[in-house]
Amino acid sequence: MESDAGQADLEVGSAGGAERRKLLIIVNPVAGQDDGRDVEARLRSAANAAGLDYDLKVTRGEGDAMRWAQEACRGDRVIVSGGDGTVMEVITGLVKSKSGAGLAQIPTGTANLLARALSIPTEFDEALEFAFGDGVVVATDVGYLPGFDRYFALVAGAGWDAELIKDASRELKDRLGFFAYVLTGIRNLFGLRNSNIRLTVDDEVHQFRAHTVMVINVGEIHDVGIAIGPDVNPHDGRLDLAIMAPRSAWGIVKLVVRLLTKRFGNDDDLSYFSATHFKIEADPPLKLEVDGEYVGSTPFEVEVIPKGVHLLVPQRYAEDKGLLP
Numbered sequence: 001m002e003s004d005a006g007q008a009d010l011e012v013g014s015a016g017g018a019e020r021r022k023l024l025i026i027v028n029p030v031a032g033q034d035d036g037r038d039v040e041a042r043l044r045s046a047a048n049a050a051g052l053d054y055d056l057k058v059t060r061g062e063g064d065a066m067r068w069a070q071e072a073c074r075g076d077r078v079i080v081s082g083g084d085g086t087v088m089e090v091i092t093g094l095v096k097s098k099s100g101a102g103l104a105q106i107p108t109g110t111a112n113l114l115a116r117a118l119s120i121p122t123e124f125d126e127a128l129e130f131a132f133g134d135g136v137v138v139a140t141d142v143g144y145l146p147g148f149d150r151y152f153a154l155v156a157g158a159g160w161d162a163e164l165i166k167d168a169s170r171e172l173k174d175r176l177g178f179f180a181y182v183l184t185g186i187r188n189l190f191g192l193r194n195s196n197i198r199l200t201v202d203d204e205v206h207q208f209r210a211h212t213v214m215v216i217n218v219g220e221i222h223d224v225g226i227a228i229g230p231d232v233n234p235h236d237g238r239l240d241l242a243i244m245a246p247r248s249a250w251g252i253v254k255l256v257v258r259l260l261t262k263r264f265g266n267d268d269d270l271s272y273f274s275a276t277h278f279k280i281e282a283d284p285p286l287k288l289e290v291d292g293e294y295v296g297s298t299p300f301e302v303e304v305i306p307k308g309v310h311l312l313v314p315q316r317y318a319e320d321k322g323l324l325p
Contacts, residue, residue, distance in 0.1 A: 022053060022073070024055050024077070027040050027080075029058055031086060040058060069097070069101075070093035072101040082106075082109060083111070084154075091153055092151045095308045105120055114154055117218045117220065120314065130314070134315070135315065138323050139307035140307065140308070141234050141236070141237060144303050145302055151305075154291050155218070156214070158212065158289075160212040193211060195211065196283045199243070202276065208243050211286075213298075214228060215240070217304075235321060239302060241273045243271040245269055277303045278303075285299075
């Protein structure tokens, strides 16, 4: 699948000035633990104070955010207040529209992994100031699963990560926030069983015994110390893939320690690939999640959409990634 979304007027540019005259604000009122009416009022106040011409829409159900984002025009700016699911809906709409409209996030969900990965503030007041203030718009790759018609900004994973996400109930997330995923992750860690994996990397076929396969677009969540792979860059036009295959409970513990300490090298327990297209088959099948949402099970295919969406990020993030002219 090809996209010309990366061919907007600016692949890297300032968030200020005339670019901000057209503004679509999308609010998920039930994301996280913030009061939706208060969030909406504060967003209206910020937009009015900035003298912006804007349209604010409040989601009522799944698909609203995607549909509204898909209607955005070239040169528009979109601000989304919500969790990872709502943000991904908006990204999906922008990729489908191929408009090149820029997206700013106000993360109000449970995990807010994409915002954390991009060094976007997760405290509401700071995020609000950032969304209406100065930043840099950068062209960012997106992954696509044609068999499921699903896009992702972070990861599509089969195995352990899908199991922990499936087991993290809404009640548990409301009580524990991000640590709901930590709890279900630990609970599932020692019940993992390897499957026979057939992996196609572009045109090469590989065979593995493994319990987890992750196709990665963003490899590190900075402020929570989570890293999945080395030098994973969501701006390089490629996707990375990690195969995790420890054969014992002790091997699982050692693998977790390696990831926490960022010792990623290839061996029998952990292997990495980089490509533009992957196909993953597993026997028995593995559960599948896409950016934190359980969607089914293997098999699945993944391809990259280079520069598929334009995201507002802090200046320091763009500098660290070498994205500034």
